Amino acid sequence: MSKHSAIKVKDLVKHFGKDDNLVRVIEGASFEIQKGEVVALIAPSGAGKTTLLMMIGCVTEPTSGEIWLGEDLVYKNKWMAKDTRKIRREKIGFIFQSHYLIPFLNVLENITLLPQANDVSQKDAQIKAMELLKYLEIDDKAHNMTSQLSGGQNQRVAIARALANNPEIILADEPTAALDGERAVSVIKMLKKIASEQNVAIITVTHDDRILPYCDRIMKIQDRAIVFE
Template identity: 80%
Template sequence: MEKKSAIKIKKLVKNFGKNDSLVKVIDNASFEINKGELVALIAPSGAGKTTLLMMIGCVLEPTSGEIWLGEEVVYNNKWIAKDTRRIRREKIGFIFQAHYLIPFLNVIENITLLPQVNKVSEKEAKQKAMELLEYLEIADKAHAMPSQLSGGQNQRVAIARALANNPEIILADEPTAALDAHRSISVIKMLKKIAIEQNVAIITVTHDERILPYFDKIMKIQNRGIVFEELDENQIL
């Protein structure tokens, strides 16, 4: 099957400040990620991992360069997409280190909130949410409150919420940082399954070397640019 591009970045630059206080964070970064790929993004703290993720997610404006999401150019030295909120709603799912579930809503209400904001009917949104919970093997918790779930269960609900708008891309910022080794591997295996079966491109920021063998590619920020590190074939699971 021919691979289809989900994310294409060309000569991306992000600077903060001006003149004597200018700080270059990302400089001339170029790369491409296809649908169905699970990619790890690694770099030392402060090297720009979250900055890069937020630019791809159309949250933070680059200084210059190009961003393509699927076949749509959303940024070319300025925002081409008139409504970046629409891009985020329609194309992108976000997962964070903290699950950020709304504590006074139950599991299914947390998952259906965004689709209903996007004018999906309550019935359709709930049906999709239950399908996701079944898929993530947590359907029995549909009416539980976040406070009644374990850390790993809450993260699965957060994954379901990220999938609720049928995204082409998932951006995950250290989604396993608060989990133990067993639960971390469980979550990454789930993300790999989602990437393949849902044909979604997933970029995951991580510091956890134990989970790297589960990724298709390892992307590093090096000298403010992007390089890909070869996976050790003996470690690939």
């Protein structure tokens, strides 16, 4: 495991069901992603992209194999920690196609929710949130409700929320699917900047060919295995 490695997967397998109902989704996947990389994950619908993302994110339990996040072995044929939620809170930021912002909280409150759940004081959480909003050039919307923002602005808020716990890894599931061309490119450029400047590894599931030129590598699920372009 290199000191620059953010994610390492070895012989990862995921099956659903059993006997006559057995569905083989991932078979023996092995790969490594470095800090600062933006990797696109592409495959046909139903090939297991989101399943792979959720296994790396310690949400879905694999059938077998190993997952390393940084220097920590988090899965080896079983979860190595009793509380996978703690791993997610401390190491991983999630961004989804639908931003899932809480509509009755304003922008600042949406971003500070997770840090405060991690016992960060309200004051420190707000300072960090404002830094992120300024970094993402949306600090003038801090006290707006999410309903007052455009789709692209809400996605930037979702990115700020994902960064609020200082993650080593960001997992994004179709983050630009609901955006037009200009906004989609703006979001992927922002993720590229975050990866480079904050040394964060980013995997983004996508069907959006517009964002592929901005990714460092393209990872495919092909015949239930992982291949790179």
